[in-house]
Amino acid sequence: MKSVVSLRELREERKKLPGPVGLVPTMGYLHAGHLSLLRQAGAQCASVVVSIFVNPTQFGPQEDLTTYPRDLARDLEMLKAGGANLVWIPTPEVMYPPGYQTWVTVDDVTKPLEGSLRPNHFRGVATVVAKLFNSVQPDKAFFGQKDAQQALVMRRMAQDLNFPIEVVVCPIVREADGLAMSSRNVNLNPEERRAAASLYKSLQAAREAYENGERSASRLRQVALDTLAQEPLAHPQYVSCAEADSLQELDQVEGPALLSMAVFIGRTRLIDNIVLGR
Amino acid sequence: MKSVVSLRELREERKKLPGPVGLVPTMGYLHAGHLSLLRQAGAQCASVVVSIFVNPTQFGPQEDLTTYPRDLARDLEMLKAGGANLVWIPTPEVMYPPGYQTWVTVDDVTKPLEGSLRPNHFRGVATVVAKLFNSVQPDKAFFGQKDAQQALVMRRMAQDLNFPIEVVVCPIVREADGLAMSSRNVNLNPEERRAAASLYKSLQAAREAYENGERSASRLRQVALDTLAQEPLAHPQYVSCAEADSLQELDQVEGPALLSMAVFIGRTRLIDNIVLGR
Numbered sequence: 001m002k003s004v005v006s007l008r009e010l011r012e013e014r015k016k017l018p019g020p021v022g023l024v025p026t027m028g029y030l031h032a033g034h035l036s037l038l039r040q041a042g043a044q045c046a047s048v049v050v051s052i053f054v055n056p057t058q059f060g061p062q063e064d065l066t067t068y069p070r071d072l073a074r075d076l077e078m079l080k081a082g083g084a085n086l087v088w089i090p091t092p093e094v095m096y097p098p099g100y101q102t103w104v105t106v107d108d109v110t111k112p113l114e115g116s117l118r119p120n121h122f123r124g125v126a127t128v129v130a131k132l133f134n135s136v137q138p139d140k141a142f143f144g145q146k147d148a149q150q151a152l153v154m155r156r157m158a159q160d161l162n163f164p165i166e167v168v169v170c171p172i173v174r175e176a177d178g179l180a181m182s183s184r185n186v187n188l189n190p191e192e193r194r195a196a197a198s199l200y201k202s203l204q205a206a207r208e209a210y211e212n213g214e215r216s217a218s219r220l221r222q223v224a225l226d227t228l229a230q231e232p233l234a235h236p237q238y239v240s241c242a243e244a245d246s247l248q249e250l251d252q253v254e255g256p257a258l259l260s261m262a263v264f265i266g267r268t269r270l271i272d273n274i275v276l277g278r
Numbered sequence: 279m280k281s282v283v284s285l286r287e288l289r290e291e292r293k294k295l296p297g298p299v300g301l302v303p304t305m306g307y308l309h310a311g312h313l314s315l316l317r318q319a320g321a322q323c324a325s326v327v328v329s330i331f332v333n334p335t336q337f338g339p340q341e342d343l344t345t346y347p348r349d350l351a352r353d354l355e356m357l358k359a360g361g362a363n364l365v366w367i368p369t370p371e372v373m374y375p376p377g378y379q380t381w382v383t384v385d386d387v388t389k390p391l392e393g394s395l396r397p398n399h400f401r402g403v404a405t406v407v408a409k410l411f412n413s414v415q416p417d418k419a420f421f422g423q424k425d426a427q428q429a430l431v432m433r434r435m436a437q438d439l440n441f442p443i444e445v446v447v448c449p450i451v452r453e454a455d456g457l458a459m460s461s462r463n464v465n466l467n468p469e470e471r472r473a474a475a476s477l478y479k480s481l482q483a484a485r486e487a488y489e490n491g492e493r494s495a496s497r498l499r500q501v502a503l504d505t506l507a508q509e510p511l512a513h514p515q516y517v518s519c520a521e522a523d524s525l526q527e528l529d530q531v532e533g534p535a536l537l538s539m540a541v542f543i544g545r546t547r548l549i550d551n552i553v554l555g556r
Binding site for chain 1 (some may be wrong): 385386415435
């Protein structure tokens with residue numbers, strides 16, 4: 001496994017890789033969720049490139065850019081063991097040199113949910129992933145369903161801009177108690193960690209209601225909110241029941257629906273989701 | 279020479295072309311300026327792809343989208359004679375299918391000159407060229423210096439987004455009286471056609487002043503304006519003397535400067551430029 005920093009080195013090493021090439025974009029501090037993306041990429045592609053870049057342009061001024069967890073040595077060990085062929089670790093100066101001024105924006109699908117609470121977040125994500133796509137030139141790129149809206153934005157961008165790249169979305173990987181794997185979970189203290197299981201518990205409660213025939217989106221949201229309300233450390237920012245592709249909020253669940261939420265556990269903001277009816 | 283409409287056909291035919299591949303993006307109604315781009319592409323590349331697409335997203339609501347001149351049969355003859363290998367003629371529906379929502383914007387260099395008068399013009403240009411780049415996957419792309427700001431925007435976008443594509447900018451091709459080749463010249467009646475020579479005449483007058491030692495940007499602009507004022511049919515929209523890369527207006531010409539103008543001749547808007555000090 002080679003690891004490189006500059007774009008020039010990346011392009012040189014990329015040329016040597018047999019195709020098809022899979023890309024797994026990450027912000028580092030890897031966990032079992034990332035490793036499942038790596039496994040999928042390895043199963044579908046002859047070579048796997050992983051990028052590690054905590055992308056400053058997708059963090060808001062009040063967000064956790066500076067405290068975002070990092071452990072490069074551990075990441076590289078995990079990637080080597082996981083079978084990655086090439087790791088790109090650009091610095092912010094490599095990605096955004098002086099005079100940088102080009103942005104990729106996706107309109108409708110970035111407006112609700114995370115986009116409504118995190119202005120410019122998806123502009124930063126779309127821009128950096130467009131750069132990763134052009135730099136690595138993969139045949140496939142692997143994203144996690146945990147960031148469901150991000151996965152939709154990536155699909156939309158790749159399709160709209162005619163990137164010759166297949167966007168593959170992989171299932172959420174969970175801890176034994178249901179907590180979705182996230183680099184931010186490390187910020188939870190033991191009590192918060194226990195409380196964080198309430199996200200998945202509330203999604204499961206809503207799924208059970210759905211499976212028992214409930215189709216009112218507002219009642220499904222309420223089932224999740226009621227379950228979250230039983231956990232004093234959980235402070236929901238939103239609970240959404242939306243059409244699975246457009247992310248428009250639903251009245252009635254008729255086709256596939258994304259039930260998603262953002263919840264503060266202490267100072268840590270967690271997101272999670274399930275898809276109903278697919 | 280093959281010509282195709284759909285993205286699928288384009289990708290299939292593109293695969294068969296020996297590299298390096300050159301791309302010449304056009305809006306059709308070809309003239310000697312386009313043919314010089316084609317010649318350059320042919321000289322530098324093993325295969326040449328030309329796109330013909332009158333891109334609606336780069337026209338403002340008051341602009342000449344519907345009256346923009348078109349003659350596909352003639353274009354295809356010229357391209358065949360000029361040695362193009364593949365022509366892509368996407369429809370607006372191929373380029374912007376229902377639900378389309380992704381945009382590429384370039385910030386600083388799009389703000390002055392054409393960008394200040396044509397809101398969203400360069401957003402449309404950058405977006406469609408990003409799509410052309412991803413669809414055709416050329417090694418080099420050829421643009422004309424006649425659209426000097428556009429050429430800068432293309433360079434900036436290709437560099438910022440890490441497109442693995444060299445942007446080549448080719449010199450302006452002029453009629454015998456100095457008028458820069460443009461598809462819009464066909465809209466000039468004979469009297470206007472005569473008057474249109476005043477653009478280059480005024481640029482030449484400013485160049486002469488520069489070569490005689492004039493370095494005040496405002497006096498250089500004034501020399502051009504005074505020359506234009508001698509032509510009653512010429513109505514300048516702007517005359518700029520700006521730093522050649524940033525397009526910031528200058529006080530004194532010290533390094534390379536772009537002397538550029540937009541002038542209405544009757545209802546036809548023409549642009550032209552020269553570079554001083556390079």
